[in-house]
Amino acid sequence: MRHNWLTRDDDLKPYDPLCLTMKVFEILIDQSGFGNEVTRETILRELMPILRALDSAAGVEPRIDRYTRSVDRLLGGLMNDSQRGESFMVEYSDFGPNQTASRRSLSFKLIREIHGYSGEIALQMSSEAINLFLNALDLDIESEQIANEAVVQFQLQRGNFDKARAGAEAARGRSLQYEQKIHRIVEQTKRDIRQVDWRHEAHTALVDANDHVEGRLRIEESVIRSARQKLASIADDGDNHQSLRDIVRLMDDCRSRHLRLNKRLMTARSEFIEQQSRQCFVESLRTEPINLRDDLLAPILSLPSNDAVRISEDTGHAFIGPVMPGVLSLHDLVLWQLQPKRIELIGESEAEKVEAIEANVERQRVDDDVSEHCERFLEGFSGVVGLSDLLIRLEEHACPEAVQDAVTLRVLEHFDPEDDHSIRGINVTIIGPDDLHSKRCTGDDLVIDALNRATGN
Amino acid sequence: MSGITDDTSFQAGRLIQWALRPKAIPFNEPEYRELIDRFVDQPSFRAVVRQFAEGLGLVILDVNDRGLFLGTRDDSVFAVKPNEFRGGRGSAEDRLLDGLVQIAIAATIYPRQQDLDEDSIEAKPPITCQEVDETLRRLCAEFKRRSEDEPDVPIDTIEQGLQEAWRVYESRPGLKTTQQGNISPNSTQGLIRRHLQELLDHGCFVMLQQGTTEMYRPTLRYQIQIRELAASKLYDKLRPFIDKVESRIDQSPTALAANAGADRAGSNRHSYVENAGRIDEENA
Numbered sequence: 073m074r075h076n077w078l079t080r081d082d083d084l085k086p087y088d089p090l091c092l093t094m095k096v097f098e099i100l101i102d103q104s105g106f107g108n109e110v111t112r113e114t115i116l117r118e119l120m121p122i123l124r125a126l127d128s129a130a131g132v133e134p135r136i137d138r139y140t141r142s143v144d145r146l147l148g149g150l151m152n153d154s155q156r157g158e159s160f161m162v163e164y165s166d167f168g169p170n171q172t173a174s175r176r177s178l179s180f181k182l183i184r185e186i187h188g189y190s191g192e193i194a195l196q197m198s199s200e201a202i203n204l205f206l207n208a209l210d211l212d213i214e215s216e217q218i219a220n221e222a223v224v225q226f227q228l229q230r231g232n233f234d235k236a237r238a239g240a241e242a243a244r245g246r247s248l249q250y251e252q253k254i255h256r257i258v259e260q261t262k263r264d265i266r267q268v269d270w271r272h273e274a275h276t277a278l279v280d281a282n283d284h285v286e287g288r289l290r291i292e293e294s295v296i297r298s299a300r301q302k303l304a305s306i307a308d309d310g311d312n313h314q315s316l317r318d319i320v321r322l323m324d325d326c327r328s329r330h331l332r333l334n335k336r337l338m339t340a341r342s343e344f345i346e347q348q349s350r351q352c353f354v355e356s357l358r359t360e361p362i363n364l365r366d367d368l369l370a371p372i373l374s375l376p377s378n379d380a381v382r383i384s385e386d387t388g389h390a391f392i393g394p395v396m397p398g399v400l401s402l403h404d405l406v407l408w409q410l411q412p413k414r415i416e417l418i419g420e421s422e423a424e425k426v427e428a429i430e431a432n433v434e435r436q437r438v439d440d441d442v443s444e445h446c447e448r449f450l451e452g453f454s455g456v457v458g459l460s461d462l463l464i465r466l467e468e469h470a471c472p473e474a475v476q477d478a479v480t481l482r483v484l485e486h487f488d489p490e491d492d493h494s495i496r497g498i499n500v501t502i503i504g505p506d507d508l509h510s511k512r513c514t515g516d517d518l519v520i521d522a523l524n525r526a527t528g529n
Numbered sequence: 530m531s532g533i534t535d536d537t538s539f540q541a542g543r544l545i546q547w548a549l550r551p552k553a554i555p556f557n558e559p560e561y562r563e564l565i566d567r568f569v570d571q572p573s574f575r576a577v578v579r580q581f582a583e584g585l586g587l588v589i590l591d592v593n594d595r596g597l598f599l600g601t602r603d604d605s606v607f608a609v610k611p612n613e614f615r616g617g618r619g620s621a622e623d624r625l626l627d628g629l630v631q632i633a634i635a636a637t638i639y640p641r642q643q644d645l646d647e648d649s650i651e652a653k654p655p656i657t658c659q660e661v662d663e664t665l666r667r668l669c670a671e672f673k674r675r676s677e678d679e680p681d682v683p684i685d686t687i688e689q690g691l692q693e694a695w696r697v698y699e700s701r702p703g704l705k706t707t708q709q710g711n712i713s714p715n716s717t718q719g720l721i722r723r724h725l726q727e728l729l730d731h732g733c734f735v736m737l738q739q740g741t742t743e744m745y746r747p748t749l750r751y752q753i754q755i756r757e758l759a760a761s762k763l764y765d766k767l768r769p770f771i772d773k774v775e776s777r778i779d780q781s782p783t784a785l786a787a788n789a790g791a792d793r794a795g796s797n798r799h800s801y802v803e804n805a806g807r808i809d810e811e812n813a
Contacts, residue, residue, distance in 0.1 A: 157654050185652040187595060187749035191554040193652050256648070339569055361642035362760050368767060369629075369636040370668050373695040375770055377625050380694040383766045384628020385611040386603070390759040391631050392731050393750060394549055394587055394599050394607035 073149040084142050086130050087123065092146050095122060097205040100183070100197045101245050109194035116143045147195070150183040157184065199249045224319065225291070228298050233315035240295075240322040251329055254281055254336065278340055285334045292327040296320055438478045446478035450495050458503060459483055459518040463510040473512060480513055487518055498522050540564060541578040545585065548597040549607070551732025551750055555596055568592055590757040595650070595749055600758040625697055626717070629665065630724045632763065635755045637664045638747055645756040653752070655737055655744035658712075658721040662703050665717070669699040 077089040099118045103110050120139055127134045151157055159179040166176045180200040188194030197205070224243060227236035303316045362368065372380050438446070457465075459480070466476050487500040499521040507517035544564040547553050555562040567574050569592065578597075582589055586605025591598045601608035611624065637660050638653050639645045672695040682692045698717065705716035712719045725745045728734045733751035737744045 153654065184648075185654075186648075186650045187652050187752075189554075189556040189594060191552075191556065191595075193746070335570075362764050363641045364632070364636040364645075364755075364760055365640040365664065365668075368760070368763050369632050369664070371767060371771060372632060373629070373665075373668050373693070373698070374672060375694055376691040377621065377694050377697055378691070379770055381621065381625045381628060383763070383770070384632060385624065386766050387759065387763045388611050388628065388631060389601050389603070389605075389608035390762045391635060391754065392609045392728065392733065393551070393754050394601045394605070395609050395613075395731060396549060397606050 076149070077145070083138055084145060086132070087126060087142055089146060089149065092119060092122070092142070093150065094205070095119060096146065096150070096183070097197060097201060100195060101202070101205065101241060101248070109188040109190060109192065110196075111188075111192055111194055112143060112147065115147065115195065116140060119143060147183065151185065152181070197248065199252055202245045202249050205245065224295050224323070225298065228295065228302060228319070231302075233302075233312050233319070236299075237315045237318050237322070240319045240326075244322045244326050248329075250284075251333055254333055278337060282334070282337050285330050285337060288330045289327060289334065292323050292330065296323045296327065299323065438481070439474070442472070442474045442478050445472075445475045446482060449475070449479060450482060450498070453498070453520070454522045456519060456521045456523060458507075459520060460508045460510055462520065463512070467511060476512060483518060483520060537574060537577050538581070540567065541574065541581045544568060544578055544597060545581055545587070545599075548599050553596070555594060561596070562594075565592065565594065565597060568597065588758070591649070591753045593649075598750060598753045598757075600754060622697055625694055626701070626720055627724070629694060629698055630661070630717075630721050633661050633665045634721070634724060634728070635759060637661045639755060639760075640664075645752075645760065649753065649756070650749065652749075653747055655746035657742055657744055658718045658725065659704075661721045661725075662718050665698055666703065669695040673699060 073093075074089050077087075078085060095118070096115055099115060100110050103114065103118075116139060119142070123139050123142060124134050148154075152160055159181050162178045162180075164176055164178065166174055168174060181198040182201040182204075184196055184198060185193050186196045224236050224239035227233070227239055299316050299319045303313065303320065306312055306316075372383060375383070463476060463480065466479065482495060483500055486495050486498060487502075500518050501521070502516050503519045504517045506515065508515050543560065544567075547555075547558065547561040547564065553561060555565050568578055569575075579589060582599065585607065586602040587607060588600045588602060589597065590600045599607075611627070634656070637656050644653070672693065682696060686692055701720075702716045704718045705713040712722060714720065714723060722743070725734060725736075728751070729736055729745065732748060733754070734745040734747055737746060
């Protein structure tokens with residue numbers, strides 16, 4: 073990442089990505105707490121003074137857009153954005169017990185984006201990144217945690233508040249790691265109980281985790297108590313006071329994290345049992361993986377269109393989730409009508425205005441065979457008759473209602489002076505206002521005159 | 530203590546109501562947060578909420594401190610009907626393209642099982658209309674390559690709706706612009722954009738603008754929806770069709786000859802997928 077950054081010849085080159093990365097890790101360890109999430113904005117805000125200082129040292133004009141680009145590039149690199157956030161892969165050589173060399177690969181993430189409690193996208197450090205930052209490659213999180221807390225306790229008693237604070241920071245890092253570990257176990261078990269050895273492994277892990285968390289809570293209580301006593305006993309001399317306040321804050325965060333974990337662990341057992349019974353009774357819990365692109369989308373594309381439509385329409389609602397059925401509310405309608413015109417976004421174009429008359433909506437209501445009957449009838453029609461009489465006659469001859477409606481519609485269209493769909497050789501004029509009272513329509517009566525048709529005019 | 534109190538049903542209804550608001554977050558709503566805690570803590574309350582949801586044709590997909598996430602059963606009043614999503618357009622081709630786009634959006638974000646299996650709260654990177662279009666066009670190109678010997682489909686086959694779905698998608702332009710230089714809704718990218726905008730309205734995506742490029746990021750709700758419901762439902766619906774194709778392959782004289790004496794058990798599904806579906810990464 074450093075190499076890529078430095079080989080790019082642009083205005084971000086003067087910044088050292090390694091230095092910025094360490095600062096990002098520090099921010100993530102220090103500021104991720106309950107009710108406090110680290111977002112891109114937090115990182116930008118915290119890095120800004122450093123970037124400004126670097127600019128000032130290099131005699132460069134400070135610019136906010138450059139800082140934003142720096143943060144975006146830095147986080148993009150740490151999250152492996154070029155590979156859509158996949159894990160980093162590092163290959164290395166290893167030697168077996170009989171001195172045989174083999175190539176191994178280590179996959180890891182450094183930072184990931186998560187859906188935060190507040191609904192925002194928050195940043196979270198991976199367990200590997202915490203290890204990297206704390207300079208401890210030992211993965212026994214529990215032992216590390218105990219050791220870190222012992223350091224805090226010990227340094228507090230000796231009055232080395234700076235060292236105690238460093239210990240508290242490390243303890244907090246461990247509590248973040250431990251939380252992720254427990255979260256993973258519970259999630260995996262919830263997903264598919266068969267993937268986890270419930271009887272031995274998961275059960276033991278839960279019991280151990282419970283003991284560990286209870287132990288942590290006891291120790292953390294005592295550390296906080298000691299730090300508060302020290303805080304009350306020393307005069308306000310600046311640095312020491314600040315260190316002690318930081319210790320209380322950090323240990324408080326560890327404690328609330330562990331309290332939550334404790335609660336999660338207490339309910340995990342009943343949750344597992346519930347999942348177990350639910351998964352036992354599911355008809356066929358799939359064991360094979362489903363790759364959305366290759367196992368679902370590709371086969372659907374190869375199906376005949378009507379089968380593909382049936383499948384996609386049957387499952388469409390599963391992609392969207394529940395939606396409240398729409399009910400007309402006059403209040404909402406009025407508010408909607410009063411709202412200002414929506415701003416056109418980039419890429420949007422205004423829909424072309426369609427004249428209702430051009431849409432020919434009435435004609436679209438008529439099926440093709442009904443329309444055909446109607447046209448045949450009107451073609452063969454001769455003489456002079458009122459629309460009301462014509463409709464009575466059609467009714468007497470058991471003409472379908474749809475055809476009656478179509479005839480009425482065509483005659484009305486013909487009467488309209490702007491109408492383009494005239495019927496050949498027919499004149500339609502009004503004879504009596506409100507005289508039409510047929511079974512299916514009322515209004516002004518019209519007279520249909522087809523006398524000219526015989527002469528061909 | 531049984532945990533059932535006088536207000537249990539009322540509170541269960543309140544929790545379902547909160548869950549039906551896609552943009553409500555427990556972090557901002559103390560009542561929602563308390564009800565989630567109660568759901569996690571009290572098995573009896575959990576049971577009432579489940580029954581309540583069941584009665585409404587809803588299914589509880591997941592619950593965590595980010596919310597209670599619901600899915601719908603086919604007959605639920607809360608299930609979106611295909612024509613509601615389409616907004617009036619209803620030709621067979623339109624219906625097909627709508628379905629393909631919906632699936633392709635999910636497949637672009639979560640192409641593999643492991644993408645869905647990763648930590649449930651991990652946020653996936655945003656996608657663009659172009660990326661979704663590319664996912665579909667790559668697959669279409671692969672199908673086209675495989676069917677070079679039958680480039681045209683008879684009119685009868687098209688009229689009967691027996692033309693393969695990829696041919697319909699492939700025949701539409703990917704990107705067509707209007708006179709004002711905007712994306713035409715008649716192009717596939719325009720259609721994808723319309724679907725993403727709909728999903729945005731339903732709280733399944735949030736939009737980010739990077740220069741002139743619109744990027745759509747899936748929300749946790751969408752992630753859970755796909756992982757816990759859509760993927761498996763789609764698979765279940767597709768399975769009978771896969772079985773049908775497999776049996777056709779098995780019954781063809783060439784397949785019978787090729788498979789004679791071979792152990793077929795367990796290999797059929799893969800043979801179908803390899804023959805009809807799986808796309809090699811290098812080809813893609």
